[in-house]
Amino acid sequence: MKPSSFHIASYCRIIDNNIVKNDEVLFTEKTGDLSSFLKKAYKHMEIRYPKFFKMDTLSKLAFIAAETLLKDSVEKNTALVFSNKSSSLDTDRKHSASITDSVHPYASPAIFVYTLPNICLGEISIRHSLYSENSFFIFDEFNPRLLTDYCDSLLSTGKTEKILCGWVDVDKQEYDAFLYLIARTGVYPYTTDELTRLYRKT
Amino acid sequence: MSELKQELKEKIIEQLNLEDISVDEIANDDPLFGQGLGLDSIDALELIVMLDKDYGIKLADPKEGRKIFESINTMAAYITANRTT
Numbered sequence: 001m002k003p004s005s006f007h008i009a010s011y012c013r014i015i016d017n018n019i020v021k022n023d024e025v026l027f028t029e030k031t032g033d034l035s036s037f038l039k040k041a042y043k044h045m046e047i048r049y050p051k052f053f054k055m056d057t058l059s060k061l062a063f064i065a066a067e068t069l070l071k072d073s074v075e076k077n078t079a080l081v082f083s084n085k086s087s088s089l090d091t092d093r094k095h096s097a098s099i100t101d102s103v104h105p106y107a108s109p110a111i112f113v114y115t116l117p118n119i120c121l122g123e124i125s126i127r128h129s130l131y132s133e134n135s136f137f138i139f140d141e142f143n144p145r146l147l148t149d150y151c152d153s154l155l156s157t158g159k160t161e162k163i164l165c166g167w168v169d170v171d172k173q174e175y176d177a178f179l180y181l182i183a184r185t186g187v188y189p190y191t192t193d194e195l196t197r198l199y200r201k202t
Numbered sequence: 203m204s205e206l207k208q209e210l211k212e213k214i215i216e217q218l219n220l221e222d223i224s225v226d227e228i229a230n231d232d233p234l235f236g237q238g239l240g241l242d243s244i245d246a247l248e249l250i251v252m253l254d255k256d257y258g259i260k261l262a263d264p265k266e267g268r269k270i271f272e273s274i275n276t277m278a279a280y281i282t283a284n285r286t287t
Contacts, residue, residue: 039221050240053221104255109247110218 006155007186008194011166012068013202014041014061014177020202021068022187034173038064045071049127056091056114057175058084059123062168065177066124069164079160080121080134081151082179084169087138088117120168133159142167142178144195151182167199178202206278217252218245230274238273246271258286 013020017037019027029040038060042052047067055063062082070078091114098108113119118136125134133154139146151163166179178199180188188194211225214234218241232238235246246267253259253270259281261267270280 050220050222053219054244106251106255108251109244113244 004190006182006184006190008188008190008198009162009181009183009186010069011178011180011188011198012065013199014065015175015202018202019064019068023201026068034061034170034175047071051123051126054110055123056088056094056111056119058088058090058117058168058170059114059120061170061175061177062120062179063123063127065166065168065179066127066164069179069181070124070128074128074130075162076128076130077132077160078128078130078162078164078181079132079151079154080124080130081137081147081154081163081165082118082121082135083137083139083143083147083167084117085138085140086169086171088115088119090170090172091115124164142199144192144199148190148192148195155182203278203282206281207274210274210277210281213252213256214239214249217248228274230278232273234271234273234277241271249277253281256287257281257284259284 010022017029018025019041027041027044029037032040034057038057041064045067052060052063091111095107095111095115098111099105118134121134121136124130135150137146147165151165154160154163161184163182164179165182168177168179169175180195180198182190188198207230208225211228214220215223215225220239223239228239235241249271250261250264250267253261270276
């Protein structure tokens with residue numbers, strides 16, 4: 001099927017302590033840091049998945065954004081194509097601090113396993129039993145054109161029929177998530193202009 | 203020994219991020235892995251680090267952990283017999 005016949009079925013934006021899905025604010029929490037915000041969002045969404053608490057902040061953010069779009073139904077062949085600017089830097093810093101600690105210089109296995117950005121794709125795949133294509137790109141900023149080129153290639157070669165795509169970035173207390181689900185049907189046109197509009201809008 | 207068991211429960215909850223579990227919910231003979239607390243292989247590595255860091259016990263063979271980490275009872279017994287700090 002030609003990529004032009006696909007749509008954006010839904011999108012999720014998480015920024016400034018708000019979770020927005022398809023123009024509707026689902027959750028707002030004005031106080032507390034990012035960790036506290038994500039934990040409250042998890043409880044608000046009534047998710048039961050204890051492994052969430054073991055994840056690093058990037059995976060938690062990606063998990064909540066993905067959960068917002070996939071929790072009602074998910075096709076097993078949904079590809080994941082994510083991107084960000086900071087890679088896993090936030091967790092890399094914690095790993096660096098743990099191995100250079102002056103009193104107990106130990107590498108924490110639980111921190112070390114998150115020192116790659118694409119681990120968040122694995123967490124989402126495990127949660128939703130996805131055995132699909134996945135890729136994680138590092139860009140200076142959200143780049144709908146490059147993501148669309150890559151997704152078009154997956155769609156036109158029949159590798160997948162749905163793609164959860166977008167931007168998930170965390171660096172200290174700065175964060176920004178914008179995920180969208182590309183599918184055969186949807187309310188938004190699947191174009192780079194529309195993606196730019198949706199990203200800038202929220 | 204009961205103090206150590208309490209301490210281990212608190213450390214496990216804190217270090218393994220078991221947010222939904224309280225100390226009271228962990229029985230001394232509960233299996234820590236599998237159907238018990240549901241810990242995984244990364245948790246096992248964290249426990250090995252914890253033995254070294256907090257009790258001065260270095261496990262030469264990680265496979266030893268299987269018996270040591272069966273429950274709070276087995277952990278406490280092993281630490282009591284082998285701790286250097």
